[in-house]
Amino acid sequence: MDNNTNKEKWISEAFDSTRGMNRAAPGDAFFTGIMSKLETGKTAAVIQLPVKQWAAAAVILLALNIGSVVYFANRGKQAGGTAAGNPLASEMQLETSYNY
Amino acid sequence: MFNTAIGLVQDHGVAEDIAQEVFVTVFKSILSFNERSSMSTWIYRITVNKCLDHLRARNRQKRNGLSGMLFHTESGDPLHDKPTFDHPGILLEKKEKARYLFEAIESLPENQKAIFVLSQVEELPQKDIAEIMNLSIKAVESLLQRAKANLRKKLEHIYDRRNIK
Numbered sequence: 001m002d003n004n005t006n007k008e009k010w011i012s013e014a015f016d017s018t019r020g021m022n023r024a025a026p027g028d029a030f031f032t033g034i035m036s037k038l039e040t041g042k043t044a045a046v047i048q049l050p051v052k053q054w055a056a057a058a059v060i061l062l063a064l065n066i067g068s069v070v071y072f073a074n075r076g077k078q079a080g081g082t083a084a085g086n087p088l089a090s091e092m093q094l095e096t097s098y099n100y
Numbered sequence: 101m102f103n104t105a106i107g108l109v110q111d112h113g114v115a116e117d118i119a120q121e122v123f124v125t126v127f128k129s130i131l132s133f134n135e136r137s138s139m140s141t142w143i144y145r146i147t148v149n150k151c152l153d154h155l156r157a158r159n160r161q162k163r164n165g166l167s168g169m170l171f172h173t174e175s176g177d178p179l180h181d182k183p184t185f186d187h188p189g190i191l192l193e194k195k196e197k198a199r200y201l202f203e204a205i206e207s208l209p210e211n212q213k214a215i216f217v218l219s220q221v222e223e224l225p226q227k228d229i230a231e232i233m234n235l236s237i238k239a240v241e242s243l244l245q246r247a248k249a250n251l252r253k254k255l256e257h258i259y260d261r262r263n264i265k
Binding site: 007010011013014015016017018020021022023024025026027030033034037038 | 119201221
């Protein structure tokens with residue numbers, strides 16, 4: 001047989017090499033992997049909120065932040081005002097730290 | 101679906117991962133499945149799409165990433181011999197020739213690759229392949245012919261390069 005005939009025969013055998021093949025099967029850990037992927041998906045689903053819920057959560061957080069800033073600012077003012085309004089405040093303070 | 105995936109991506113681990121993802125996708129979207137096509141066609145379509153996505157990502161990595169040093173920038177072919185792929189379902193006496201066939205399949209454009217694998221490895225009729233690939237039967241016929249012609253050229257090249265007796 002000449003080289004071309006050999007080549008043709010070889011190519012045709014290469015094409016036919018998949019004929020009669022068995023179906024490939026995955027390894028033993030395949031179904032464990034699926035379960036783990038499904039579990040991961042569940043966790044992700046809990047975290048993934050719709051846009052509206054994210055927006056609502058952001059507004060609530062922002063409101064809480066602003067509220068706490070305003071509250072503590074007012075409290076600071078009130079405390080400062082009390083100290084400034086009482087002329088004996090510094091003496092009272094000294095008195096409390098006085099060591100008999 | 102594992103058999104299809106391994107034929108397309110030619111990597112046992114990746115094929116397993118893709119088949120698992122297909123399972124999860126089917127499980128999650130079973131309610132949205134419309135019965136315009138059969139369930140098996142739908143699952144095949146998901147599998148092929150996931151495999152093609154993986155191959156595209158791999159080609160992008162080859163062209164742009166650090167591995168660019170190891171691959172031709174235009175063709176994406178490895179500069180050095182990559183590990184050969186042995187399909188686990190191939191009969192022992194045909195393993196060597198199948199290895200060369202899969203090497204040739206790897207070089208095909210993605211549509212031709214998918215159609216050749218569905219036709220020759222999965223042994224699906226052209227009508228089913230057309231449904232899976234969302235193409236006409238004529239387009240499938242034409243792509244299959246082109247795939248075979250390209251594979252023939254590649255196999256000739258492999259034969260000459262390896263000086264096979």
